[in-house]
Amino acid sequence: MAKQGLLIVISGFSGAGKGTIVKQLVSQYGYSLSISCTTRSPREGEVDGKDYHFKTREEFKRLIDYNGFIEYAQYVENYYGTPRAFVEEEMAKGNHVILEIEVQGAMNIKRQYPEAVLLFITAPSAGELKARLEGRGSEDTKAVEKRMKQAIVESNSMSTYDYIVVNDDLETCVKHIHDIIDAETSKSCHKVDFIEQIKQELKEIGKE
Numbered sequence: 720m721a722k723q724g725l726l727i728v729i730s731g732f733s734g735a736g737k738g739t740i741v742k743q744l745v746s747q748y749g750y751s752l753s754i755s756c757t758t759r760s761p762r763e764g765e766v767d768g769k770d771y772h773f774k775t776r777e778e779f780k781r782l783i784d785y786n787g788f789i790e791y792a793q794y795v796e797n798y799y800g801t802p803r804a805f806v807e808e809e810m811a812k813g814n815h816v817i818l819e820i821e822v823q824g825a826m827n828i829k830r831q832y833p834e835a836v837l838l839f840i841t842a843p844s845a846g847e848l849k850a851r852l853e854g855r856g857s858e859d860t861k862a863v864e865k866r867m868k869q870a871i872v873e874s875n876s877m878s879t880y881d882y883i884v885v886n887d888d889l890e891t892c893v894k895h896i897h898d899i900i901d902a903e904t905s906k907s908c909h910k911v912d913f914i915e916q917i918k919q920e921l922k923e924i925g926k927e
C-alpha cells in the first residue's frame with residue numbers, strides 16, 4: 720500500500736503567530752497547505768484562491784450538501800470549511816497536509832482522523848499575547864479585548880491537543896514544529912511497510 724501523508728492541524732490564539740508560522744512551514748519544508756472556504760468577506764490584500772476560497776452562504780451550503788468538506792464550523796458570524804478533495808488527494812500522494820483551523824474544527828478532525836497531529840500555538844504568556852495584539856496596530860482596544868476573551872474560551876481546549884508549541888522566536892518555533900512532524904512520521908504505526916520490507920530482507924539474507 721502506498722504511504723499516506725499526515726494530516727497536521729494547527730490552531731492557536733489570535734496573535735500567537737500561526738499565519739506566519741504556517742507560511743514558513745510551507746516555504747521552507749514544502750508541506751501542502753489546505754486553503755479553506757469561508758463566507759466572510761476578504762480583508763484588504765487577501766486574494767481569492769490563495770488566502771481563502773471566498774463563498775456566498777448559498778455556495779457554502781451547497782458544498783456542505785455535496786459532502787465537500789472534511790469539517791466545517793461557524794466562527795463568530797461566518798462559516799469556515801476544509802475542502803475534502805484537496806486534502807484527500809494530497810494525503811494519497813504521500814504529502815503532509817497542514818490545516819490552519821480553529822478548535823471546533825480541530826476536535827472534529829481528531830474524531831475522524833485519529834492519526835492526525837494536533838498542534839496548538841501560543842505566545843509565551845498572556846501578557847505577551849496582549850502586547851502582540853496591541854502591537855499589530857490594526858486592532859482597536861475593543862477588538863483586542865474581544866480576541867483576549869476568545870483566547871480564554873480556546874484555552875479550555877488546549878489540553879486536548881497533542882502538542883503545545885510556544886512561539887517565542889519564529890525560526891526556533893518553525894524548526895520545532897518540523898521536528899515534531901518528522902518524529903511523528905517515524906512512529907512504528909507509519910512504518911508498517913518498511914518493517915515488512917526489513918523483515919523480508921532479513922529472512923532472505925539469513926537463507927544465503
Ligand code: 5GP
Pocket residue numbers: 730755756759790791792794799800801802819820821823824825
Ligand atoms: P480569520 O477570519 O481570522 O481568517 O479566521 C478565523 C478563524 O477561523 C481562525 O481561527 C482560523 O484558524 C479558522 N479557520 C480558517 N479556516 C478554517 C476551516 O476551514 N475550518 C475551521 N474549523 N476553522 C477555520
